[in-house]
Amino acid sequence: MNPIVELVQVEKRFGSETVVKGIDLAVRKGEFLTILGPSGCGKTTTLRMIAGFERPTGGEILLEGRNVVDVPPYKRDVNTVFQSYALFPHMTVYDNIAYGLKMKGVPMAQRADRVKEVLRMVQLEPMAGRKPMQLSGGQQQRVAVARALINNPKVLLLDEPLGALDLKLRKQMQIELKHLQQRLGITFIYITHDQEEALTMSDRIAVMNQGRIEQVATPEEIYHYPQSKYVADFIGETNLLDVQIVSRTDSGIVLDYAGRKLVGKLGRNQTPTDKMTLSVRPERIRMAKEEEADWPFALPGKVEEVIFVGSFVRTIVRLTDGTQLHAMAPSQGKAAFTAGEQVWLGWEEADGIVIGA
Amino acid sequence: MQDEAALAINKNERPTARRQRAWNPRLLILLIPPIIWLSIFLFAPYAVLFINSFWKVDFGSIVHEFTWGNYTKFFTNSLYYGTFLKTLKIAAWVTVFSILLSYPLAYFINFKIKKNKQLFYTLVIIPLWVSYLVRAYAWKIVLGQDGILNNVLLAVGLIDHPMEIFLYSQYAVVLALTHIYTPWVLMSIYTSLEHIPRDVLEASKDLGAGRFRTFFRVVLPLSLPGLIAGATFAFVLTMGDFLAPQLLGGTSSMMVSNVVYSLFGVANNWPLGSTIGILTLFVVLGILQLTHRLEHRTTSFEAGTRGR
Structure with a gap:
């Protein structure tokens, strides 16, 4: 099967510093792929390049076989769940979630149905009229996921979405997100520095270190057959x-x-x-x-x-x-x-x- | 579910905590100095002004006899209410121009400049270090009959004799006041733009909005509190200005403060001057109240902590 997202020798330099050093990665359709690595390893930059917020200084990013390096973020069929959630503080939960549809020019009536459906999916129907500030961290997180999913993206990018939550809620959300991904069949590219989280949720894990991908494999394989000293030490x-x-x-x-x-x-x-x-x-x-x-x-x-x-x-x-x-x-x-x-x-x-x- | 419960608790907590805050006698003692200070320097002068506005004037001397006469005079004599309306108009123009000048600049410095952001910001603020009078006089040099503008236009050949309308007109007043208050408006807008998280803008683009829609749906609404605060600043300060019209305005562009100034001075009619002062005060208070509410309604960050 053709990969839905493919990175070919992608490189990103900021000034004299090379943050991503020519990585290759093929993401399969419908899989939950986690990019795992310590802070500063280039994983967030990689995600931002897929989303379109950063332009690679070298290499190609293919989305369904098409090079999207020059396509702005608002024209990519890819949506992002931000680490800080980045909810629009001046809009209600409903308007936050409806934003993507509104920008796509979906008529009001259809919009309402779809927003309701998504609200139900993340169990936030009673919160529709609230502002983000009036929600708890876990609820804000769910709004962020709902908002990113409203347009049925081909790929959902998640940048350490559970980082701000406490341990118990994080564990619960890990399972919820995993189930959601399985139910929707949407490809998830998930960023985390938490190896346990990566092992729990992923179909495959790409371990990144110092701008390079050290190994891409299933959690079991990564754990039992590490390909480098770094992977062996970092996982488990x-x-x-x-x-x-x-x-x-x-x-x-x-x-x-x-x-x-x-x-x-x-x-x-x-x-x-x-x-x-x-x-x-x-x-x-x-x-x-x-x-x-x-x-x-x-x-x-x-x-x-x-x-x-x-x-x-x-x-x-x-x-x-x-x-x-x-x-x-x-x-x-x-x-x-x-x-x-x-x-x-x-x-x-x-x-x-x-x-x- | 659990976090919902936690939220419910939080929601209930805040108002009860406020209600239970009892009057602490020590707090009262702490409040005495500021109350005295405010009474002497703020409330007392306004009270005197207010009382004064009801006295009569007889051949240049104040007669302590109650009258509504000053107020009727204000609302019936076009010199007074007309000047007042003109002042409102000038203030509105100054506000509009200040916003038009400072918003794009604030946006540019905040979002487009990556290096030396502070330097650019400081450059905009520097005019504030120059005395108001110097800045007003500078415009005299630019706009005067033998001023820079006339000389340039003469040299280019666009006019064949120096124009008088540049100086001593409402345009000159609006121009100078816009120049003087723009940095204030800019500071206020800049601060509110600075508070917008970058990833909120990225989220908007991520969801399919281009630059313009992101601006009108996200940036502008989120910067409204700063915009309103800056606009209030420019409007209210222009309302009370009397130097710019004095130096650059000529007789046709007298503003309220000039009228008050002459009533207290040359005309020796303190009661009428007080009346206009009190009316201006109420209008300004009304504007402040209105903008405060607007500002509060449009504030999205730190909801709950800032609101009252």
Whole structure:
């Protein structure tokens, strides 16, 4: 299927600073794609270029195959939900939502029906006559979504729309937005710096860092098969070790870590070089008090701290070379390990992802 | 649903909190100095003026005898009500021209200039540092019979003898006052434009409105409070001006303040002067009340905090 939005080598410079460094991205029709990255990584600029508020200094932006770089925002079939909502403060909720239709020249009668329909969709019918200032943050957010959806855009752009809400409401709105997207079948491009939010809502995630896209994949893939050290570290929690490749086996790789043998598996799209990084998730590390004979390898260490976090117990182990590893295990009746104890650590071959250093 | 409940609580909170605010005796003590100050310097003079407006005048001396005569005189003698209407007209023109000059400039500085915004703003404000009198006299030099304008026109050959109508006319008064009050109007409009979030304009464009529709549907309505405040400023200050007509206006463009000035001075008719003063005061208060309401109604930001 042809992508609905396609970025081809898109670049944006502000003066001498290059904020977006030639990115390629194809967004599929009807998908929920999240651009995830820390602040200042260029994700908002990328979104603004798709919306038409910024003009790329290089590359092309294709909307349904047509280059829209020179098309002003008011002529693009793309609408935006702003981080600050950007509601018109002098208009009622009704007028805010009807604005897009009015600008498109939709007759009054049809307009009224459509606004009512959208108001119902976001459950704000009783608020139609209010001004934005008289609404709570969550309600304002919904008005912003309703206003952007009124014209049935081909793509809805959302710039950290839940950033201003408190945690509980944010979680609730995440689900609401996801359901809304599924129901309408409209393509969503969603910007966030919150990796949990990205994992919860997205069909696919594009991880951005310093103006580049590091990886585009489904949440599961991003989590289990990070393609770079940055992605491994940014999404979820992980342990990173500097390793060298010793040999390759049928199923994986044998590695050398400070003179000790480890096993792992080469990550996707990775070329083996001298220096590699091994990423292993805390919940994949197993621990034993004795060196187990059937493990492929075992790393000795000393328990430094045992932290009870409710459903999980986090154990911090210091290896002989001083590196700390975090391990997580479901909590049981009483802690299996205590601080100061000698332990052995290990993991399955498939759980040690080897990526470029 | 939860945030709706929270909102409901908020909505109820505000008025009750206000109602419960009791009179604090210490607050009363704090209020005494300003009350005394206002009484001596504001209310007392107006009271004297008000009382004066009901006295009679007999051959240049005040007779303490109640009369409506001064008011009837004002409304029947065209010298007085005519001047008053003319003053309103001049004030209206000055207001209109000030807005026409300052709105585009304020818009330009605020939205189009990216660097050195402060510099441009300061350049507009600089005339305010120059004395009013100097600015008024400057126009004399420009418009006078041997002034810059006449000389230029003579040199170009558009006229063959110096024109007198530039100076000592209503045009000169309107021109000078517009020049004098434009920076004030600009400051007021600029401030309100500055408060419009950029993403609100982007939202308008995003929803299909081009530059013009964005201006008329979003920018203009949101800048109305500043526009109204600036217009009020220009109008009210022009109403009370007497130097510009004195220096540039000649006899045909006397304004209310000039009449009052001569009644208190040469004519020695304080009661009639007071009458005109009081009437002007009421008209101005009426205008202020009206514009205050308009301003309040058009204010969209900080609703609730600014309103009363």
